[in-house]
Amino acid sequence: MKNTINSLIVAAALSALSVCADAQSFQRILERPVNIVRSEWEYDNDGNQELNYYNEDYCNYYLYRVNDDSYNLRPGKNTVFKRMKDAQYNNLFNRATTYTFFRGSFPKDFNINTPYAFPVKNGMQTAWKTDRRESVRTLQFRMLPGDTVYATRSGIVCRTMLPRQLLICHADYTFAAYLAMNENFVSPGEEVRTGQPVGIAGPTGVSISFFFLDKNKFSGLEAAGYVYSHFTPVFRTAEGDVKPVERKMYNALVDDELIMLDMSKREQKKYLKSKK
Secondary structure, three states, X not given: OHHHHHHHHHHHHHXXXXXXXHHOOHHHHOOOOOOOEEEEEEEOOOOOEEEEEEEOOOOOEEEEEOOOXXXXXXXXXXXXXXXXXXXXXXXXXXXOOOEEEEEOOOOOOOOOOOEEOOOOXXXXXXXXXXXXXXXXXXXXXXXXXXXXXXXXXXXXXXXXXOOOOEEEEOOOOOEEEEEOEEEEOOXXXXXXXXXXXXXXXXXXXXXXXEEEEXXXXXXXXXXXXXXXXXXXXXXXXXXXXXXXXXXXXXXXXXXXXXXXXXOOHHHHHHHHHHOO
């Protein structure tokens, strides 16, 4: 009887760990919360008929329609079609089609050499290795369980399915998905700054996947399979900005220049003034 109880306890623990790992996997973090994007046929104040998509997230979505135009859905109301009152032409949206929503927009001014911060405290040493648990390129950083995880770049926190998941969209529409954390400090809609504490590392440290919605993955009239591309950023270190070699140790550096990278001139001025 005792052995049976112990076996059940072990099985439950392994099941819980499996659920936890699955809940923070990259594929799970891409899932859309229920009804996060919805469509409504509505009339404006002048009696014109509109097809509006409401994006309740804080990050963009891409509405991909086969054999038709596709649309970037920004947070809030997006009017994608308007039929003027008493117009005689047909409603093109009455045609049958298939459509899919994807997180993100095609990158704006994407530069592979844009420097990022390591997800560790300024001055701390770290290294990365490929996270073999993930099916896409993901960097697992060397950290101790319970260490603070820091934002690698400024951006806005997107909505996800579970509270410990963390997905941040950057100014150029690239993303960073923070996986395997024990705790998440920031909330959807919050703007984070490079080097800001965002969570607590789990038993295996923290894993991060850097990716973007790739226009080249949309071929002809259909999305060509997996539509995201993943990359390893350049990171700022005490030795300069480097493309880090796997398993090699580096000294993290988070300076004002890196923190202000995505700020407007007005924001930079305010930030420097706050430091005096």
